[in-house]
Every structure is written in structure tokens, then in C-alpha cells.
Amino acid sequence: MVRFVIGLWVLLASASFAQEGRCDPHGVDLPEFFAPSVPIEHELFPDELAARGTCFPPGRSIPLGSDVSTLLVNAEREAVDACDGVCEPMRKRLVTLGEDHDLEDTTFQKECGAAASGLPAAVKDPCLRVCVVERRRASARLIFLRTVRALDLSLPWRKPTRLGTEVREWLKRERVAAPPSPIRLEVSGPEHQRSVRAEGWLYPGGPRLRLETRLVAAGCGLTQWGIARW
Amino acid sequence: MVRRAALLLFVVTACAGSRNARPLVLEKTAPRKTTSLDPARFAECSTTQPAPALLAPTWQSVVLASDVKTWESGACAPLERSLTAFPDAPRSRQGLREECEAKSTALDVSVRFSCRAVCAAQRWLSHREQSRQRLTKALEWYRDELGTMFDRIEACPATRSHGNQLPDAQVRAVFECAGQGSLPSEVTLLMQYVTEPVSWEENGGTVTSARPIEVQWLHVNSVGDDNVPWQATVTRCRRGQTLVPVLTIE
Numbered sequence: 001m002v003r004f005v006i007g008l009w010v011l012l013a014s015a016s017f018a019q020e021g022r023c024d025p026h027g028v029d030l031p032e033f034f035a036p037s038v039p040i041e042h043e044l045f046p047d048e049l050a051a052r053g054t055c056f057p058p059g060r061s062i063p064l065g066s067d068v069s070t071l072l073v074n075a076e077r078e079a080v081d082a083c084d085g086v087c088e089p090m091r092k093r094l095v096t097l098g099e100d101h102d103l104e105d106t107t108f109q110k111e112c113g114a115a116a117s118g119l120p121a122a123v124k125d126p127c128l129r130v131c132v133v134e135r136r137r138a139s140a141r142l143i144f145l146r147t148v149r150a151l152d153l154s155l156p157w158r159k160p161t162r163l164g165t166e167v168r169e170w171l172k173r174e175r176v177a178a179p180p181s182p183i184r185l186e187v188s189g190p191e192h193q194r195s196v197r198a199e200g201w202l203y204p205g206g207p208r209l210r211l212e213t214r215l216v217a218a219g220c221g222l223t224q225w226g227i228a229r230w
Numbered sequence: 231m232v233r234r235a236a237l238l239l240f241v242v243t244a245c246a247g248s249r250n251a252r253p254l255v256l257e258k259t260a261p262r263k264t265t266s267l268d269p270a271r272f273a274e275c276s277t278t279q280p281a282p283a284l285l286a287p288t289w290q291s292v293v294l295a296s297d298v299k300t301w302e303s304g305a306c307a308p309l310e311r312s313l314t315a316f317p318d319a320p321r322s323r324q325g326l327r328e329e330c331e332a333k334s335t336a337l338d339v340s341v342r343f344s345c346r347a348v349c350a351a352q353r354w355l356s357h358r359e360q361s362r363q364r365l366t367k368a369l370e371w372y373r374d375e376l377g378t379m380f381d382r383i384e385a386c387p388a389t390r391s392h393g394n395q396l397p398d399a400q401v402r403a404v405f406e407c408a409g410q411g412s413l414p415s416e417v418t419l420l421m422q423y424v425t426e427p428v429s430w431e432e433n434g435g436t437v438t439s440a441r442p443i444e445v446q447w448l449h450v451n452s453v454g455d456d457n458v459p460w461q462a463t464v465t466r467c468r469r470g471q472t473l474v475p476v477l478t479i480e
Binding site for chain 1: 287291292294295323324327331343346347350351354355
């Protein structure tokens, strides 16, 4: 009899638990990066493509997690690939785009100019252009993720310290690498519910970026502060 | 003989009449086009405010700093003069680049690559802007004529037969029927109707379906060149109980 009562209680409790868990809020995911869909052939001329050679994408990195820091590390790894053209010695001289790398276009042009300087005169110019275009395309993901990280840190529930109206100044104080200058960062709303909006181009003539922090649907009729496209 | 001929004519006419009768029955039982739309089907005007337009990139930002200097020196002027006027120029980004490449071969090798790069950037961005202006003008016309679009679609031979959505080719046909010329090829268009349920008697049973009663929205999306972030919508929005035609372009 006691066994029967216990068994009945377990059955009822599990049924009630299943009923309570019917609606599971999905939460707010980080926005996904969409790689530039414009083929590199639209950004390089045939002689430049020939100098670049055939390229091999890097081995797929092991997904270690879905937080912004891990995504950034993976993006840095994935930015490196290998090609078999005459520009390869130049590519080997380039520093991998990393955590604190300056992602301004003028910096890419300087880096590429220096890396291409040792090449034969006939291929120097095409290789310089290959370098800049590759740097721009590789940096797009990093710029996107840096922007996501900046917005993520500014979410009201994170209670960021002294987030005034100057996001870049605040990121500097927090020692977090900011997205490059073409990405505009603007703050709006009252102090306890600051919203940050990011807008710009991921590279010159490249895809557009528009992200903001706001209350986003989290499932089951709930809303939660998160990052969304606008 | 005359009686037989008259009888035959009567039978033929009656048969033809009964064959045509089915759509007539449908016409009688189906509700006619509703002139007053349900405002609840449309968004509040405050939520359809267009996002502020992003500044287009400049050609100077797309090329190298050294390319800008070469262009400003005037060394690329012969290339600039040799280019085809836009109405006759190729329409794709790749086509524009090919023209720049072919015509830059006449330049000295010291400036050739810079001039070619500037040419490609300028042509691409100018063409893009021109297409955007052309499209904006056509969509403004569509917005202003929104109240007449249902009848215009019915009157246009290419769109007289349609479903609850009009695909790209049919939307383009509507613009052409109205004398608006061709729309840029870099975009794809889709139009959707507001529908209402309709039922009629057929073969002894009741058939139910949805019937377009008014145009709802027209969407425009860029295709082929994803670096062109075009998105436009013409629809109505709700201001109190009034519906207002609205065009948003991003």
C-alpha cells in the first residue's frame, strides 16, 4: 500500500513538473555573423586573382562555446588561410589579426605596403591590393564580434560602470578593444536603461552592420535585454 | 428546315450560355472587391518609420590612399574620357569592372592599376546610386497610386491572371503597363494582396477559397550584389482609423 502511494505521488509529481515546464523561454541569442556573400572576384581584377593563386580555407576550428570571447578567438583563427600564388611571401610577413589588432583601413594599407615591399616590382602592386582586400574581408567578422562584445558589455543588467554617452571612451576605460571608427556607436535612453546602437560598414564598400541593445522577445511572452539587428 | 435550324441555334446558345454560367454564378455569390479595408491588418504608422538612411560609402574609402592621389593628379583623365555613358554601360558590377580594365590598358603602367581601381569603384557606386534613384522614383509613384493599383493590375494583360502574390516578373509588368519603364535588375520585387474568404456552389458542393480584394504590400530586395543593402516596402499604415500609404527605403 505504501509503495502504491509513493508510486502514485511520483507519477503525479512528474506529470505536474512536465506541465510546469511546457513553456521554456528560449532566451536571447547573440546575433549571428553572415559572411560577406560578395565573391572576392568582384573586388579583385583577374591579374590580382592570378597573383593570389588558389587558396585553401583554414581547417575548421573546434567550436568551444558560444560566448563572444570564444567566437572572437575562433574568428581570428579562421581569418588565416593559405594560397599558392606569388603573393604568398607577402602573406607570410603579415601579423595575424588578433585581439588588440588595429582594424582601421589605413592601418591595413600600411601593413600591406610594408609586407609587399620585398616582392618583385611586377607583382608588388597586385599583391598589395590582394592583401588589403583579404585584410578587409577577414576583419569583417572581427569587427562584427567586437561590436557585439561592446554592446553585450553595455547591457543594463550587466550594470556597466560609468557608461556615459561616449561608448569608445568607456570601452577604453574597460580595456576592451573597440570596433574601428567607421562603426558609429551611439547611446540613448535614461541612465538606468541605456541602449547602445551600432551602425556602419564592415569594410569599405562591404556589408552593412546595424545592431542595438534593446528588450527582445525571449519566449513564453517574456522579454529580456539583448542584442538585435535593426 | 428553318424550324430545325432555329432549334439547333437555340440549343447551341443554351449550351454556350450554361458553359459561361459557372463564372457568372461565382460572380454573384462571391463578395465583390471591398472598398473599406480592415485597419487591423496594417501596422501602426509609428512602427513603420523608416530607419535613417546609411550614408553610402565614398569611392575614396573603397580604394587605396595612393589611388586617390593618382586620380587627383589627373593621370587617369584619358580613362575617364573613354568610358561609356551610363545609359549604354553594362549593368552588373562585374561588367563595369571589365570595362575599366579593358580601357585602362592604354594608360602608362605606373598609373594603370590605380586608375583602374578608382574607375571600378566610381562606376560601381555611381551606377548603384543611379539605380537607387530610379527605383525610389518608381516606388514613390507606386505609393501615390496605391489606391488604383488593384484596378491597374486587373487591367494589365500580363497580370490579369494572378494568385495572392505577384512575383518579380509580374510586378515589373505592372510598372511597364503604367508607362513607368523598366526597373533596375539588381532588385527583386514581390507584391502581396489582402485576401478575404470566398465560397461558391460548384458540382453540388461548396468550394471555399481566398480572393484578393486589395493590394497589401510591395517588397523590394537587392539581389546579385549583397553589398547593395536595398530594402524597400510600400504598404499602408494605420493612423487612428485611417490608412495611409507609406514607402520605407533602407
